[in-house]
Amino acid sequence: MPITDALLDSFRNARHVVVFTGAGVSAESGIPTFRDALTGLWERFDPAELATPDAFRRDPALVWGWYEWRRMKVLQAQPNPAHLAIAALAERVPKLTLVTQNVDDLHERAGSRDVIHLHGSLHAPRCFACARPHTLTETPEEPAEGRRLEPPRCQHCNGLVRPGVVWFGEMLPEAALQAAFDAAGACDLLLSIGTSGVVQPAASIPRVALQAGAVVVHVNPQPAGHDGRREFSLTGAAGGVLPDLLRMLGGRHGIIDGSFRP
Ligand SMILES: [Zn+2]
Numbered sequence: 001m002p003i004t005d006a007l008l009d010s011f012r013n014a015r016h017v018v019v020f021t022g023a024g025v026s027a028e029s030g031i032p033t034f035r036d037a038l039t040g041l042w043e044r045f046d047p048a049e050l051a052t053p054d055a056f057r058r059d060p061a062l063v064w065g066w067y068e069w070r071r072m073k074v075l076q077a078q079p080n081p082a083h084l085a086i087a088a089l090a091e092r093v094p095k096l097t098l099v100t101q102n103v104d105d106l107h108e109r110a111g112s113r114d115v116i117h118l119h120g121s122l123h124a125p126r127c128f129a130c131a132r133p134h135t136l137t138e139t140p141e142e143p144a145e146g147r148r149l150e151p152p153r154c155q156h157c158n159g160l161v162r163p164g165v166v167w168f169g170e171m172l173p174e175a176a177l178q179a180a181f182d183a184a185g186a187c188d189l190l191l192s193i194g195t196s197g198v199v200q201p202a203a204s205i206p207r208v209a210l211q212a213g214a215v216v217v218h219v220n221p222q223p224a225g226h227d228g229r230r231e232f233s234l235t236g237a238a239g240g241v242l243p244d245l246l247r248m249l250g251g252r253h254g255i256i257d258g259s260f261r262p
Contacts, residue, residue, distance in 0.1 A: 001232055003241075003248055010215045011249055014188040016095040019086050020180075020205055024194020024220065026102045028239045029077040037070055041147060052168045056128065060160050064151035067163040068141065071122045074104040075139070082193065083110035085242035092249060097183035101195060101202055103165045116176050116183075118202050120165040129159025177201065184208040193219040193238045 011017070023033040038045055045066075049055050056063045087110045090096040099116045100107055105123050107115045117124075125134045132154060141149055152161045166172055180202075184190060190209035197203045197218075210216045216231045218224050219241050224233040234241045 001234065003234065003245055007215075007217065007232060008245075008248055010189055010217075011093070011245070014093055014215075016097070016183070016187040016189075017089065017093045018097045018099060018180075018183045018187040018190040018205075018209060018214075019089070020184075020190060020192045020195065020202075021086070021098070021100045021102060021107070022193070022195025023102065024196075025080075025082050025100075025238050026104055026106060027194070028080045028082055028237060029104075029106055031074055031077050031102075031104055031106070032070075037066075037073075041069070042066060048168065051165075053170065056160075056162055056167075060128075060162075061148040061150050064161075064163070065147045065149035067122060067165070068149050069147075071136075074106070074122060077104070077106065079106045079110035080239045082238035082242050083107055083112070085239075085246050086193075087111035088246055089242075092246075097179075097187070099180040099183065099205065101199070116179050118166075118172050118176050118180060120163075120173065122163060122165060124164035125161050126164055127154035127157060127159045128162040130154060130157045132156050133164075134161040172201065180205055181208055184214075185212045187212075187214050189215045189217070191217050191219065193242070195220075197224075 027033055032039070034047065038047065050063055050066050083106050086098060086107065090098070090112060097116065098107060098112050098114070099118060101118050103117065103119050103122045105121065123136065125136060126132060127134060134152065134154060153159065154161055184205045185208050187209055190206055192206045197206065206216050206218070210231055214230070218231070218233045219238050220233065220235065221237055223235045
């Protein structure tokens with residue numbers, strides 16, 4: 001559906017907006033989705049060989065190498081117009097809570113603050129033994145032959161440092177999940193962007209908002225057929241739809257010829 005006046009009014013009247021983002025938003029910055037990240041050098045690997053606690057116990061250098069390779073890809077990428085539009089939207093509404101399933105830091109680099117990371121972050125590793133956070137160097141070491149890299153050691157207990165992402169078989173971080181559900185249940189409007197909506201429990205976040213009486217707007221390249229009384233689909237790349245939406249909302253945030261600066 002097009003962006004209607006009724007939809008714009010929902011944004012203008014909202015006191016609390018939740019923005020919920022998934023892999024589609026990162027993909028527009030050229031960040032490979034989880035499965036796409038298993039092509040090229042990594043094509044013969046299975047996610048179960050790289051993204052589980054058992055995989056890390058079995059071969060920490062292989063798993064660490066993969067995550068450092070992914071972190072390197074993220075650091076080489078830039079926030080796209082969708083990231084920038086979300087950061088700008090936060091300046092336009094009384095309250096905005098940003099919940100992401102992405103493990104990169106592109107929202108933060110676009111200027112968003114207090115981002116709730118449901119699946120952890122490539123940039124927040126911790127000790128596999130004692131769970132204390134570990135500070136990484138700015139520039140990842142290139143994994144040898146593109147693959148293996150010994151993980152650093154914990155400064156406290158000399159344990160191996162693991163990626164700060166949620167692996168298969170692990171719970172989502174409880175505090176982040178709770179904060180996301182609380183925000184979804186309390187918001188007037190939830191914007192779900194670039195997320196397929198199939199991975200639980202995160203997929204139920206838009207549902208919680210809808211049931212609590214909020215307007216829910218989905219932004220995806222494929223039409224999702226959600227259009228209902230309070231649930232809408234905007235079809236297109238997030239980097240096109242969101243700047244359009246901001247421009248139509250109008251305001252004082254330096255919107256020039258479709259581009260803008262947060
Ligand atoms: Zn430790």
